[in-house]
Amino acid sequence: MSERVFAEHRNLLFSVAYRVLGSAADAEDAVQDAWVKWSSADRSRVAAPKAYLVRIVTTVAIDRLRAAQARRETYVGPWLPEPVRTDTADTADADSVSLALLVVLESLSPLERAVFVLKEAFGFSYGEIGTAVDRSEDTVRQAAHRARDHVRSRRPRFPADQARQRQVTERFFAAASGGDINTLMTLLAPDVTLWTDGGGKVRQALRPITGADRVATWFAGIATRPYEGVDPADMSAEITELNGTPTIVFTAPGRVLATLSLDLDAHGRVTAIHNIANPEKLRAVTSGLILHIGPDPTPH
The missing domain is CATH 1.20.140.160 (PhyR, sigma-like (SL) domain)
Structure with missing residues (x-):
């Protein structure tokens, strides 16, 4: 019982x-x-x-x-929350577990x-x-x-639009992987901040990177460089729902390398980017653990 x-x-x-x-x-x-x-x-x-x-x-x-x-x-x-897979399209509930909100709750x-x-x-x-x-x-x-x-x-809370979030994420990924600084600049808010969490275990920026110019240049610069011994050509990337938000998940054979999610303003411009690469924080994504979102999550 x-x-x-x-x-x-x-x-x-x-x-x-x-x-x-x-x-x-x-x-x-x-x-x-x-x-x-x-x-x-x-x-x-x-x-x-x-x-x-x-x-x-x-x-x-x-x-x-x-x-x-x-x-x-x-x-x-920077310390960022540990991402988890989620199972809802209810944007009202999804915001309660977004990485952006969890960072503020810290x-x-x-x-x-x-x-x-x-x-x-x-x-x-x-x-x-x-x-x-x-x-x-x-x-x-x-x-x-x-x-x-x-x-x-x-x-500040803005009406969450999963379709717009996915569209911007797809455009951002295409521009970043192609080193397209001009397109990145159109997507980024002037005061955008990039937070990268490697926990000292993998190569990442040790301080937040602020400003559209600097963030766009950073992504363009890493687009063609190997990461943790993995050539870009050997990496895979897909957009999946983590923490209620369409998120880019980068993988190599047998492991998850990093996750990258965007926070948007009311105009759909990227105001914050959360890049999590600390291997210890990718275990839940790797294992497939799912967080059921809602006022009272239903049992499995």
């Missing part, structure tokens, strides 16, 4: 933990920790298993995030981030969230207000 109940809510628990932590590997560990706690709990006194499990995994995720934030302070180069406190995730992504009431994070309803309201204001100031 306990295993069945946990299995019914496992996707929800992973979805909560992933948004709080920004790491599929850490989220899986948080879910496993939640299972251990659930297995040893006196379940005869649990009236609402879903709320109880969400409380466990949220507490675990907050603790893990505090530890992770300390490690990320010494990370080599600047919140662990409590603010958990409150934001539970309220904005899953629609929990303030009372339910207060129970989950062991805070008063008033404290939760204040944390939610601070988090929303912060996110809105750092990430």
